[in-house]
Structures are given as C-alpha cells and as structure tokens.
Amino acid sequence: MGRKILLVTTDQQRYDTIGANGGTLGRTPVIDALAAEGYRYERAIPQSVVCMPSRSTILTGQHPSTHGVWMNGVPLPRDAPSVAALLRDAGYRTALIGKAHFEPFIDPFMRFVENALAQKGTVPSGGAHRGFEHLELASHGAAGPLHYARWLRENHPEFASMFYSALDGDLQVNAAGGGDTGAPQVHFNAVPRDCYHTDWVADRTIAWLSSLDASDDWFAWMSFPDPHHPWDPPQTELGRIDWRDVPLPAGYPQSAPEREAILDAKPRHWRMWYDGTLVSNFEAPTGWVPATLTAEQVREVNARNAVECELIDEAIGRVMGAIETRGWGDQVDVIFTTDHGEFQGDFGLLFKGPYHVDSLMRLPLVWRPAPVSCNAPGVVSSPVGLVDLAPTIASIAGLAKPEWMQGRVLPSPDATPGLDDGSDLATHSPREEVLTEWDSELYGVSVYLRTVSTSQWVCTAYLPGTLYDGSEGELYNLADDPLQQVNLWDDPLRRSQRDDLLSLLWERQPQRRSPRLDLEAPV
Amino acid sequence: MRASVRRQIRLPLPAKRVWELVGDPSRLPEWFDGIVSATVEGSSRTIVTGGGIAMPEQIVTNDSLQRRFQYRITSPLMREHLSTIDVIDLDDSTSLVSYSADADPASMALVIAGAAGAALRNLCSVLEGNQMEPSA
Structure with a gap:
C-alpha cells in the first residue's frame, strides 16, 4: 500500500491570500495548519500566468513550449503525457473533481471530452481521460455543459440564474459591474452556500473518496474554480469581511500620476491596457478600462476574494475530516497550490495578462507530506515551479520520474542546493531558476x-x-x-x-x- | 467588434478529390467534428452541432470551378458572418484548403475557425477512409 495523494488547486489565487504567507484579510486555518506540518514554499512560480497552459503544466510536468498549450483556447492533445495516467498505470485510483480546463470552455460543437462528458456521466469512454477514471467538472458559474452547472440546473434551477455571467452576449469577458462599488465581475449572488461550487467540489470529492476501498491507493485532484473572477460568492457570506475595512494593497499606487509613472517605465502594453487602448488577450474584459478602477472597487474585489478563499479553506477542512474518518490521515500527502495569480489592484489593474510580476507569478504552495513519512516541517525559499508538481506526485507514489517530465521533485527545506548533474539527488535539489x-x-x-x-x-x-x-x-x-x-x-x-x-x-x-x-x- | 480568422492545411491529395467532399454541403458532418447533421434545401442549410444547437445558414457561393464554398450563419447569435472555404490545386497532386471565418461578434470568428482548423486536420484521414475520433 502506498501513500495517497490529495492535490488541491484553486484558480487565480495570490500568494498573500493565505495566513501562512502573511495574509491578514481572509482566515485560512486549514491551509495554515498544513503549512505548519509540512513544507511552505515562498517562491512558487507558474510556467504560464493563464489557466489552460498552467494546468497543462501541472498535469504533464512540462513547460508550455513542450506540451504545446501556449494560450487559453489551445486544447491539450488527448495523447499528452499525464501524471494521473502514470499513477493509474501503477494501480492508483484517480479522480479529477472541479475545474479541469485542459480543453476550451467555449465549445458549441461539443468537440471536447470535458464538455461532452457531463451528458454521459463521470466515467469517460475507454475507462479514463488523461489518466482520470472519474471526472466531475465545474467552472465559474451555472452556465455551460459541465457537471456542476448541470447539477445546479437540474436540482436547484431557482439558483442557476443568480450567478454572474462571466461572458457577455458577444462571448467576451463580461465588463458589467456590480456589488456596492460597480467593480467589474462583482455581483451579489443569492445562491445558498451549500449549492455554491466550492462546497459542491468538496462534496463530490468526499463522495468519491467514500466509494473507494480502504486499501486503495488514490490520487485525487480537487480543483476549486474560485477565487477566479467573477467575484460572486454566496451573499450570505459577505458579512465575514466588510470591504470598507479592507486596506488597500501595498502594490496599489493610490494616486493616478503615481500609477501612470510606474506603468510608463514598463513596456508600453502595460500603459495601453491601463488606458483601454489595447487588450492583447482574452483574459480581461475588452469593455472595461483599468484606469477607471477606484480604490473602493479594489477594496470590494479584495474582500470578496478573501471570502472565497475562506470558503475554500473550510471546504478543504471538510475533506480532511472525511479523510481522517476513513482512517487515512497519516497516509495522505496534501499539496495545495493554484494555477496563477491575480492583480487585485496592483499597479491599478485587475485580472491578468502578459505581465510577469509577482501579482501573477508568486503563488501559494504547501506540501504536507503524509505524516507516516516523518518529514520535518520547514520553509523553502528557493524558487520552484508548478512544473515540479508532477515529478513530486510521481515520487510520492514511489515512481521514478519519466523522461517526459521536465520538472524536479519539490525540494524539502533541508535539500542540498546547487546539484544539477542529472543524478537522483539532483532531482530533489533546489533550483537556481x-x-x-x-x-x-x-x-x-x-x-x-x-x-x-x-x-x-x-x-x-x-x-x-x-x-x-x-x-x-x-x-x-x-x-x-x-x-x-x-x-x-x-x-x-x-x-x-x-x-x-x-x-x-x-x-x-x-x-x-x-x-x-x-x-x-x-x- | 468583428474579426477575421483563417485556418489552412496542405493535403497530399488532388484538389478535385478534396472538393468532391468539401464542396458537397450535405456531407459536412463527415469531416467537421462537432456537426452531427446538415440538411440542405436549395440555398439554405441547417446544421446541428454536437451541443444540440441548430444553426440556419445561407449558402452564398458553391463554385466548383474556383472550388470555393461560402456560407453565412443567419442565426441571431451573429450580427455578421461569412465563412469561406477554398480548395486550391497546387499542381503537384497536392492541395491547399483554407477555411476563413469573418464574424461579428469577434469571438464567434475564432470559435468557427478554431473548430474548422480541427476539421481540416480530419480531412485527410476521412478522405482516406478513416473515421473521426469520437469526442467522449
């Protein structure tokens, strides 16, 4: 019997949104406890700052240039290598629950397995898709063909229309504002908490774990769609954090001249986006001009984002409780991270794009090795990448790193730095870059x-x-x-x-x- | 906002043979993954996508001399649309097939041309008798 593996990812979450990393806005005691018991990485960096390439890197252990998903909208080839397939071949039970996004969302032709699967069930034809024998998928709301949206529409149709529409009628990222401040992609959502996708992802993960035999080795990727925009958490939860009390982030220059001077010292697409004269990609609303972002809007976005992070933390806590109940507590490695960050007011911007700075590139990453492995906790300050997750997961399962993986096993706090000789020891060595x-x-x-x-x-x-x-x-x-x-x-x-x-x-x-x-x- | 997006492929097949399939508007489901039916009545065609969406179309051009096929989606989803398929004889028993989509809203141009790109990659294997890979 091997170690069981719970990979928890969120979508578009900043480093400073968890307490263990110094965050003070939202409370994240479950993730903080995992960090205290395991390894906390201070400089975890994605290989792409948008979803599909970054998630493909997590799955394949390859850089975007190699797996080929160079931008959102480029589907990962069906025969791409997958750490889930590697584990399944080794006898692991495998599941992906929540947001996958290895294939495009906008798919009226229903060409992609992720979109077509929910009409048929949770088990793909052939027994697995990308190595996952069980998939229950969600995105950021109640629209579309995925499992969560179908479940909500079939079981609680009264709530399906309460979510913000992430895309507008032209299939562009929606620029409509809401909430108290009119911030884009902010919306009051009357959906009850137990029908919101965060709790659904945890519920479905618990249900899948309950279906396993006690002796099964398993790899579950629990993938929360939040705190990615839209910022429309259940409004019953908004009282946790009053946006009026939220401090402005250190990265938000408070006067327009100060913001503009900083942007003007960067390559020109920064300022062009800020002024609304250029949108170079699909990651931000074309109908919204960042220069119009107010301090109050930054506060409200950050408050809602923190509420979503708290809900995720509590959902992880429920799953950890279910794991304990099954008697697996000592045998489970937990990895918590996200796919990329979010500006949340830094430089006077929101969302993401071709901007390689910490707002989008410094990620929360915690690895709590299974307690049975008796590893000493600690902090790793050397840079690591999401490309390192797949080799780490393979290593936890006792499998050698396949040649197609380009990353290294995440270093422990006491790992020997500087080795780069291709040896097994070097595979566990901290990176230089x-x-x-x-x-x-x-x-x-x-x-x-x-x-x-x-x-x-x-x-x-x-x-x-x-x-x-x-x-x-x-x-x-x-x-x-x-x-x-x-x-x-x-x-x-x-x-x-x-x-x-x-x-x-x-x-x-x-x-x-x-x-x-x-x-x-x-x- | 409108956009114009093009995909193309060079096939090791004579243009005449490619056109026999591409130029027949009722045979679209044979090579375009995600289109489950195509019903042609005169200059009108209605396709149904794998997502169950029925799209009414107007056939604008079906020119077997130029080997050019053009159609407009007349659904209210589009403010404007024109797709053009050209099969060009490269004089060496190979052909170039291009599929361009001009549309407003812009996203629809990319959705159509993106799917068309995958369809073009299917063309060669379909013409040589292989089935398309199922989607799930």
Whole structure:
C-alpha cells in the first residue's frame, strides 16, 4: 500500500491570500495548519500566468513550449503525457473533481471530452481521460455543459440564474459591474452556500473518496474554480469581511500620476491596457478600462476574494475530516497550490495578462507530506515551479520520474542546493531558476514573453511581435523592489546582471513542440 | 467588434478529390467534428452541432470551378458572418484548403475557425477512409 495523494488547486489565487504567507484579510486555518506540518514554499512560480497552459503544466510536468498549450483556447492533445495516467498505470485510483480546463470552455460543437462528458456521466469512454477514471467538472458559474452547472440546473434551477455571467452576449469577458462599488465581475449572488461550487467540489470529492476501498491507493485532484473572477460568492457570506475595512494593497499606487509613472517605465502594453487602448488577450474584459478602477472597487474585489478563499479553506477542512474518518490521515500527502495569480489592484489593474510580476507569478504552495513519512516541517525559499508538481506526485507514489517530465521533485527545506548533474539527488535539489512564458495571438495582436526568475531577480525578454521588436524587456531586483515597480532593463549599471540572466534564460529554454498547436477557441 | 480568422492545411491529395467532399454541403458532418447533421434545401442549410444547437445558414457561393464554398450563419447569435472555404490545386497532386471565418461578434470568428482548423486536420484521414475520433 502506498501513500495517497490529495492535490488541491484553486484558480487565480495570490500568494498573500493565505495566513501562512502573511495574509491578514481572509482566515485560512486549514491551509495554515498544513503549512505548519509540512513544507511552505515562498517562491512558487507558474510556467504560464493563464489557466489552460498552467494546468497543462501541472498535469504533464512540462513547460508550455513542450506540451504545446501556449494560450487559453489551445486544447491539450488527448495523447499528452499525464501524471494521473502514470499513477493509474501503477494501480492508483484517480479522480479529477472541479475545474479541469485542459480543453476550451467555449465549445458549441461539443468537440471536447470535458464538455461532452457531463451528458454521459463521470466515467469517460475507454475507462479514463488523461489518466482520470472519474471526472466531475465545474467552472465559474451555472452556465455551460459541465457537471456542476448541470447539477445546479437540474436540482436547484431557482439558483442557476443568480450567478454572474462571466461572458457577455458577444462571448467576451463580461465588463458589467456590480456589488456596492460597480467593480467589474462583482455581483451579489443569492445562491445558498451549500449549492455554491466550492462546497459542491468538496462534496463530490468526499463522495468519491467514500466509494473507494480502504486499501486503495488514490490520487485525487480537487480543483476549486474560485477565487477566479467573477467575484460572486454566496451573499450570505459577505458579512465575514466588510470591504470598507479592507486596506488597500501595498502594490496599489493610490494616486493616478503615481500609477501612470510606474506603468510608463514598463513596456508600453502595460500603459495601453491601463488606458483601454489595447487588450492583447482574452483574459480581461475588452469593455472595461483599468484606469477607471477606484480604490473602493479594489477594496470590494479584495474582500470578496478573501471570502472565497475562506470558503475554500473550510471546504478543504471538510475533506480532511472525511479523510481522517476513513482512517487515512497519516497516509495522505496534501499539496495545495493554484494555477496563477491575480492583480487585485496592483499597479491599478485587475485580472491578468502578459505581465510577469509577482501579482501573477508568486503563488501559494504547501506540501504536507503524509505524516507516516516523518518529514520535518520547514520553509523553502528557493524558487520552484508548478512544473515540479508532477515529478513530486510521481515520487510520492514511489515512481521514478519519466523522461517526459521536465520538472524536479519539490525540494524539502533541508535539500542540498546547487546539484544539477542529472543524478537522483539532483532531482530533489533546489533550483537556481524557474522559467515562465507567454504567447498570445488574438485578432492581429501578438505578444511573446520569456522570463527567468531566480531568488533575487525576475528578468523578462520580449520576443518580436506586433507590439515589440525584440529589444524590450523587464528586469526587477526582488530584494530592493519587492513590488516590481522599478524596471531596471535599461539601467546601464545592471547590464551585466541582465546579460547573465538572459544567458541563463536562453540556455534553459525547453524543447518546443512541433508543429505548433492551433488556437481553437477564445478560452 | 468583428474579426477575421483563417485556418489552412496542405493535403497530399488532388484538389478535385478534396472538393468532391468539401464542396458537397450535405456531407459536412463527415469531416467537421462537432456537426452531427446538415440538411440542405436549395440555398439554405441547417446544421446541428454536437451541443444540440441548430444553426440556419445561407449558402452564398458553391463554385466548383474556383472550388470555393461560402456560407453565412443567419442565426441571431451573429450580427455578421461569412465563412469561406477554398480548395486550391497546387499542381503537384497536392492541395491547399483554407477555411476563413469573418464574424461579428469577434469571438464567434475564432470559435468557427478554431473548430474548422480541427476539421481540416480530419480531412485527410476521412478522405482516406478513416473515421473521426469520437469526442467522449
């Protein structure tokens, strides 16, 4: 009998939203306890700052260039490698419950398995899809073909219309404002808490775990759609945090001239998006201009986001309780993380896009090894990537890292740094650097970024596209500038540092999939 | 906002053979994954998607000399739409097939052309007698 594995992911959650990382707005005692008992990573970095590429990296252990999902709307090939398939082949029972998003959501032709499956049940034809024998899927509301939306419409149709519509009638990201401040994607939602998708994901996970034999080895990916926008948690829960009491984030420059001066020192698409003259990708409403964002709207968005994080924490607590009840408490490794971050007011912005800064790239990550493994808890400050999750999960299951995985096993706090010789010990060694990439091509606008992050630096090179000629970039010194407000790319005093980082960036570029996959839907 | 999105593929098959399939509006479900039926009456075609959505279309061009097929979706989902399929003979027993979608709203251009791109990749195997992969 091996160790059982619970992978918990959220969607679009910032590093500073959990108490263990210093967050003070929402209470996250369950995740904080997991962190205290296990490993807490202070610099976990995604390989893409949008959902589909990042989730594909979690599943495959590959960088986006290699698995090929270069942007939302590019489906992960059906035959892509999968850590879930690896575990299933080794005898694990496997499930994915909640948000998958390896395939596009917008699918009127119902071409994709994720969308078609809910009409047929929870077991894909052939016995598994991407290695998961059981899938119960959800997205951010009550619309669409996935299991949660169907369940809500069939069992509680009175609540189905209460959610915010994430897309508008033109299938664009909805710009409509709501709540008390008119912030975009904020909405009062009268759905009862026990019918909201966060609790549904936990309920369905508990139900699946209950179906297993006590001796089964299992891998469950419990994937919450929140705290991704829309920010429409059950309104009965809004009293937890009064948005009027929420402090403005340190990354929110409070005067417009201050915001604009910071943005103007960055490559020009930052300011163009802020002014509403450019939307380079599908990740933010085209009908909303960030320059109109008010301090009150930032407070309300952050309050609602924190409420959603509290609900997630409590849902994880219920699942942990069910695991204890089954007698598995000592045998379960728990990994908690998210796919990417969110601006939430930093730089005067919301949502996400081609912006490689901590708002979107510094993620919460906790690994609580199974208590039976007797690992000493601690904190890891060296950079790690979501590309490291698949090798870690394989390692927990006692499986050797397959050649197709590009990551390393997440280091423990006492791991030997600096090994990079291909040995088994090096597989467990802390990294020097983590890579992140961005490719977007939408309606004639293309942006391509390649980023290397180290413990102290974030260096982003801009490749030639419709906005840039390839000479632009960003360079931030995290030690001096934790908010990444001062771009040192053109600072002559930092030229050698920049050149060294660029050498590292180009030297470590992953293998590119060929031929390149097509964009098949907006998201 | 409107958009124009194109997908294309080069096939190791003569244009005449490709056109025999692509130029027949009733045979669309044979090669376009996610379209379960196509009913043609005169210059009207109604397709039904795998999601159960019925889309009325107007056939604008079906020119076997140019090997060009054009249609408009006339559903209220669209303010404007024109899709164009061209099968171009490359004179070496190969052909280039392009499928472009012009639409308002813009997202629909990408949805149609995105699905069409996958359909074009299916074309070769369908023409050579292989079945499309089921979706679930």
